[in-house]
Amino acid sequence: MEGPAGRLHLVEQGTGPLVLLVHGFPESWYSWRHQLPALAAAGYRAVAVDVRGYGRSSRPAAADAYRMLDLVADNVALVRALGEQSAVVVGHDWGSNIAATSALLHPEVFRAVALLSVPYAPPGGPRPSDVFDQVGGPGQEFYVSYFQAPGRAEAEIEPDVRGWLAGFYAALSADTMPGPGDPEPHFVAPGGRLRDRFPVGRRPAWLTEENLDFYAAEFERTGLTGALNRYRSMDRDWEDLADHRGAPLVQPSLFVGGALDASTTWMSDAIDAFPTTLPGLSGAHLLEGCGHWIQQERPEEVNRLLTDWLATVVV
Known part of the structure; x- marks a missing residue:
């Protein structure tokens, strides 16, 4: 269509x-x-x-x-x-x-x-970019700001799309998200990656291997730039x-x-x-x-x- x-x-x-x-x-x-x-x-x-x-x-x-x-x-x-x-x-x-x-x-x-x-x-x-640049305070970059520079987040995600998606879905799911004392997964440390704070070795109950296979195959084929460009249009x-x-x-x-x-x-x-x-x-x-x-x-x-x-x- x-x-x-x-x-x-x-x-x-x-x-x-x-x-x-x-x-x-x-x-x-x-x-x-x-x-x-x-x-x-x-x-x-x-x-x-x-x-x-x-x-x-x-x-x-x-x-x-x-x-x-x-x-x-x-x-x-x-x-x-x-x-x-x-x-x-x-x-x-x-x-x-x-x-x-x-x-x-x-x-x-x-x-x-x-x-x-x-x-x-x-x-x-x-202006949204001004707001998000202030979120998190010193030593932490909010994920929306991290996504802004073309190619930056892609360089983290695209070498291992399946692993990144699994971690991102787990980080925001009730049964696998980090606990109250764990580092917040919406922020990036200086010189680090967003995935550094994702849960490791845990998959949420709703996410079957079949589900993850579908999502991974789609993004492995398309890359992430189109999806990330939504974040890059917020000031517009x-x-x-x-x-x-x-x-x-x-x-x-x-x-x-x-x-x-x-x-x-x-x-x-x-x-x-x-x-x-x-x-x-x-x-x-x-x-x-x-x-x-x-x-x-x-x-x-x-x-x-x-x-x-x-x-x-x-x-």
């Missing part, structure tokens, strides 16, 4: 109202493998897309081709190409930001939005969305996060602000004992929350 960036690869199950599923970093349409059949069984046309830069979708060379406005345009084009006028959009991790911005800029297309792991925070505030997004600073999402909405996920603890103020920023919110659910990869760690609970919520949404 064609989008503004070229080919958009998707996997589809079911018929009925369209539910578009948008993944995050470093993932794939495959991250929604548990949700596709459940949504189809509940009477929905569930479509999981490889975001541009990932999997079988196109991978433009220019870093600024990964700005949020372009990813939103991909989503709109996808809905139209599927022959639909509107959809519910569901996102996880970066996909949560993409889903939220899609709903913010095109409420006529995205009539409801569900956000997983990363809560909605309206555009605005200081800040400029592009300046006219929408502080804007709420007024559509029907749902938030589901993991109680042990840094995204929900670091962004607790954003969750507290939901009465203002998400006035159409049906529920904000924090799953106890759950980490970042929420729809894979706790698929049955996430499926139930999504289908119960979708039953209340008219698209």
Whole structure:
């Protein structure tokens, strides 16, 4: 299927109202493998897309081709190409930001939005690069800053994609993440690598060899540059969305996060602000004992929350 960036690869199950599923970093349409059949069984046309830069979708060379406005345009084009006028959009991790911005800029297309792991925070505030450069303090570099220089993170990841992914997934999963006294895996020591703080020899229960094989094969084929370019476009997004600073999402909405996920603890103020920023919110659910990869760690609970919520949404 064609989008503004070229080919958009998707996997589809079911018929009925369209539910578009948008993944995050470093993932794939495959991250929604548990949700596709459940949504189809509940009477929905569930479509999981490889975001541009990932999997079988196109991978433009220019870093600024990964700005949020372009990813939103991909989503709109996808809905139209599927022959639909509107959809519910569901996102996880970066996909949560993409889903939220899609709903913010095109409420006529995205009539409801569900956000997983990363809560909605309206555009605005200081320039993102300035914020992330201050996170962590002396002797630690935040991973978002570490990802900024083209080629730097690729040089760490691409010689051992499978091992790096296994460590990254383990670092953010509830059953394998570092303990309270261990070094924080979101930071890089001077002269070090991000993976230096990943768990070693531990694989989360949700991540089978088959799952890891799929993810590794995709990124071994594509490399990581397209995925990392999303992080390298954050300041462009800040400029592009300046006219929408502080804007709420007024559509029907749902938030589901993991109680042990840094995204929900670091962004607790954003969750507290939901009465203002998400006035159409049906529920904000924090799953106890759950980490970042929420729809894979706790698929049955996430499926139930999504289908119960979708039953209340008219698209």
